[in-house]
Amino acid sequence: xxxxxxxxxxxxxxxxxxxxxxTVSGGSISSYYWSWIRQPAGMGLEWIGRIYTSGSTNxxxxxxxxxxxxxxxxxxxxxxxxxxxxxxDTAVYYCARGYSSSSSAYSYYMDVWGKGTTVTVSx
Amino acid sequence: SYELTQPPSVSVSPGQTASITCSGDKLGDKYASWxxxxxxxxxxxxxxxxxKRPSGIPERFSGSNSGNTATLTIxxxxxxxxxxxxxxxxxxxxxxxxxxxxxxxL
Numbered sequence: 001x002x003x004x005x006x007x008x009x010x011x012x013x014x015x016x017x018x019x020x021x022x023t024v025s026g027g028s029i030s031s032y033y034w035s036w037i038r039q040p041a042g043m044g045l046e047w048i049g050r051i052y053t054s055g056s057t058n059x060x061x062x063x064x065x066x067x068x069x070x071x072x073x074x075x076x077x078x079x080x081x082x083x084x085x086x087x088x089d090t091a092v093y094y095c096a097r098g099y100s101s102s103s104s105a106y107s108y109y110m111d112v113w114g115k116g117t118t119v120t121v122s123x
Numbered sequence: 124s125y126e127l128t129q130p131p132s133v134s135v136s137p138g139q140t141a142s143i144t145c146s147g148d149k150l151g152d153k154y155a156s157w158x159x160x161x162x163x164x165x166x167x168x169x170x171x172x173x174x175k176r177p178s179g180i181p182e183r184f185s186g187s188n189s190g191n192t193a194t195l196t197i198x199x200x201x202x203x204x205x206x207x208x209x210x211x212x213x214x215x216x217x218x219x220x221x222x223x224x225x226x227x228x229l
Contacts, residue, residue, distance in 0.1 A: 035218070045158075045166065045209055047218035058216045061124065094165055101172075108213040109156035109171040116165050 002027035004095050004114035012089075012121050018082040022095030022114060025076070029053055033098035034071065034078045035110055038091040046091075050098055051078055085121045092116040125214035127221035134227045141197040143224045145210030148191060155193035156211045157186060159204075160223075166209065170195060202228050 008020035022034065036048040049059035051069040059067050063082070071078040082089060096110035127147045135141035145155060155173050158166035168177050170186035173193065183198045193212075197204055205228045210221040 037218075044223045045160075045211075045220045047220060050218070060217055099171075105153050106213055107154040107172050108218060109154075109168060109211065110158075110166075110218075111168050111171070111177060113165040113167070 006117040020080045029076045037094045040091045129221040129224045143195045145193040151189045157195045158209045161206045
C-alpha cells in the first residue's frame with residue numbers, strides 16, 4: 001500500500017521560501033504524476049502543481065511565478081518550493097499521487113494522499 | 124480560467140439519497156472526479172472518470188456527468204457519509220477543484 005508523508009518547516013517567515021518534501025513509501029515513485037495541493041483553514045482545496053518522474057511539470061497559473069517542483073527518484077521523494085511567501089500562503093499542504101489517462105478526454109485524478117502538513121507564514 | 128461550481132451545502136435524512144452537483148462549461152466533455160474530506164483528515168477519492176469507484180469505496184457512491192453538470196449520488200446515506208465533497212476536473216493543463224459542498228446528514 002503506497003503511503004505519502006509530507007515533511008518540512010511548520011513556520012516560514014514572510015518573503016522567504018517554503019520548502020516541503022514528500023516521501024513515497026510502499027511503492028515506486030516512477031511512472032506516476034505527483035501533485036501538491038493546499039488548503040487554508042476552513043477553505044477549499046487549491047492545486048499547486050504536479051511533476052512527472054521525468055521532471056516534466058504543470059503549475060497552477062496563479063502560483064506559477066513562485067513555484068518550483070523537483071523529483072529525486074533515487075530517494076523516492078519529490079519536493080515543492082514556493083518563494084516570496086506571505087500570510088496568504090498559510091495552509092495545510094498535501095502531496096498526492098496522480099493518475100492520468102487519455103481516451104475520450106484527458107483524465108487526471110489523485111488516488112493517494114498524504115496526511116498533510118501545516119505551514120504558517122509569520123514573522 | 125475554468126471554474127467548477129458546487130452548492131455550499133446539501134442536507135439529507137439518514138437512509139435517503141443525497142445528490143451533489145458540480146457545474147462547469149461543457150463539463151460533460153471532460154472527466155470529473157470526486158473527493159470526500161472529513162474534518163481533520165486528508166481527502167479521499169470516491170469517484171474518478173465520472174462514474175468509477177476506487178477499490179474500497181462502497182457501492183452507495185455513484186457518479187454521472189453530462190452537459191454542464193456532474194453529479195455525485197450517495198444512496199442510503201449514513202451518518203458516516205457526513206463530510207465535505209469536492210469535484211475536480213482537468214482543464215488547460217491544470218487541475219480545477221470545485222469550491223466544495225458540506226453534506227449534512229440530519
